[in-house]
Amino acid sequence: MAVSTVPPIALVTKTRPRRSPMRQRPKVWLYVVLVLGMIAMILPFVWMILGSFKTNAEIRQYPLNFWPLEPTLDNYTELFVRLDFATFFANSLVVAIFVTAGNIVFSSMVGYALAKLEFAGKKVLFILVLGTLMVPGVVTFVPLFVLTANLGLVNSYPGLILPFLIAPLGVFLMRQFMLSLPDELIEAARIDGASEWRIFLRVIMPLCGPAVATLTILTFLASWNNFLWPLVVATSEDRYTLPVALALYSVGQNAAEYGLMMAGAVVVVLPILLIFVLLQKYFVQGIALTGIK
Numbered sequence: 613m614a615v616s617t618v619p620p621i622a623l624v625t626k627t628r629p630r631r632s633p634m635r636q637r638p639k640v641w642l643y644v645v646l647v648l649g650m651i652a653m654i655l656p657f658v659w660m661i662l663g664s665f666k667t668n669a670e671i672r673q674y675p676l677n678f679w680p681l682e683p684t685l686d687n688y689t690e691l692f693v694r695l696d697f698a699t700f701f702a703n704s705l706v707v708a709i710f711v712t713a714g715n716i717v718f719s720s721m722v723g724y725a726l727a728k729l730e731f732a733g734k735k736v737l738f739i740l741v742l743g744t745l746m747v748p749g750v751v752t753f754v755p756l757f758v759l760t761a762n763l764g765l766v767n768s769y770p771g772l773i774l775p776f777l778i779a780p781l782g783v784f785l786m787r788q789f790m791l792s793l794p795d796e797l798i799e800a801a802r803i804d805g806a807s808e809w810r811i812f813l814r815v816i817m818p819l820c821g822p823a824v825a826t827l828t829i830l831t832f833l834a835s836w837n838n839f840l841w842p843l844v845v846a847t848s849e850d851r852y853t854l855p856v857a858l859a860l861y862s863v864g865q866n867a868a869e870y871g872l873m874m875a876g877a878v879v880v881v882l883p884i885l886l887i888f889v890l891l892q893k894y895f896v897q898g899i900a901l902t903g904i905k
Contacts, residue, residue: 657881659678660874660877660878660881661874661878662678662679662680663680663870663871663874664687664688664871664874664875664877664878665680665683665684665685665687666680666681666683666684666687666871667682667684667686667871668869668870668871668872670682671870671871671874672870686871687871687872687874687875688875690872690875691872691875691876691879694861695857695858695861696849696857697879699849699850699852700852700853700854700856700857700858701854701879703772703846703850703851703852703853703854704836704853704854704855705883706769707769707772707773707835707838707842707853708832708835708836709832710769710773710777711773711776711777711831711832711835712828712831712832712835714773714776714777714778715776715777715778715779715782715827715831716782716824716827716828716831718777718778718782719778719779719782719783719785719786719827720786720812720816720817720820720824721812722741722778722783722786722787723782723783723784723785723786723787723788723789723790724786724787724790724812724816726738726741726783726787727786727787727788727790727791727793728790728793728795728798728816729808738787741780741783741784742780742784744780745780745781745784753840753841756775757844757845760774760775760845765845766845766847767845767846767847767848767851768851769851771845772841772842772845772846772851772853775841776834776835776838776841779831781830782827782830782831785823785826785827785830786820786823786827789820789822789823790816790820790823793816793819793820797815797819798811798815798816801814801815825891828887828891829887829888829891832884832887833884836854836880836883836884837855837880837884838853838855839855839856839859842855842856843856843859854876854879854880855880858872858873858876858877858880862876
C-alpha cells in the first residue's frame with residue numbers, strides 16, 4: 613500500500629520592496645507649484661476687492677500699493693447713488709433667471725430624447741448638436757441680431773432672453789448624464805402605464821440633480837456675465853444689464869474710474885459665488901458623472 617506524502621509547505625515571508633529615499637520624501641516641488649498656481653488665481657480677486665476700497669488716484673499711483681492707505685467706501689456709495697443700480701441689477705437677474713430656467717427645461721427635454729428615445733435621425737441630430745459646439749458665437753452674432761431686429765425684439769426682455777433659452781452645451785451635458793441612468797426604470801414606468809411626459813418629470817428629472825446643478829451654474833454664470841449681446845440689443849438705460857452699465861458709466865471723459873469699476877465687479881461676482889457655494893456639491897458630482905459614457 614503506497615502512502616502518499618505531502619511535501620511540507622515552505623513559509624515564505626513577503627518583504628516589501630524598499631523605496632528609494634526620493635520616493636519616501638514628499639514631493640515638495642509639487643506643493644510649491646500648486647501653491648503658486650493658487651496664488652496666481654486668487655491674487656487678481658484680492659486686488660479687485662482691495663482696489664474697490666481705494667481712490668482712483670491711489671490705484672493709478674506708482675509704485676503700486678497692495679493695501680489701501682486710506683480705505684474708503686466712496687466707490688460703493690457712488691455705485692448705489694450715482695447709478696440706477698437697482699434697475700441694472702434687476703435686469704441682469706431677470707435675464708439670468710429666465711435663461712437658466714429655459715436651458716434647464718429645454719436642454720433636459722432634448723437630452724432625454726437623445727439619450728433614451730429611439731427615433732429616425734437621432735444620430736444625425738446629435739452630430740448636429742456637437743457641430744454647433746464648434747461654431748464660434750461671433751459667426752452667428754450678426755445673423756442673430758438681424759433676426760431679433762426683424763422680429764421687433766430690440767431693447768426688450770425677449771430680445772435679451774430668447775436667443776439663449778437653449779444651448780448645445782446644456783443638451784450635451786444632460787444627454788451624457790441621462791445615459792448613465794438605468795433603462796430598467798423607464799421600462800418599469802412604461803409597464804405601469806406612465807406616459808413619456810410622466811416618466812420624464814417623475815422618474816428622470818428627480819435623478820438628474822447633479823447635472824441640473826452643473827447646468828444651472830454654467831448657464832447662470834454665462835448669462836450674468838454676458839456683455840456684448842446686451843450692449844447691442846439694449847438701447848436704453850432701463851434695459852441695461854449690470855456689466856453693460858458698469859462698463860459705460862465707469863469710463864469718464866478724461867479717465868476711467870477704476871475704483872468704481874472694481875466695486876461694481878465685486879458686486880457682480882457675489883451672486884456667482886453664492887450660487888456656487890450652495891450648489892458646489894452637486895456641481896462636482898455632475899462634472900464627474902457626465903464623463904462616465
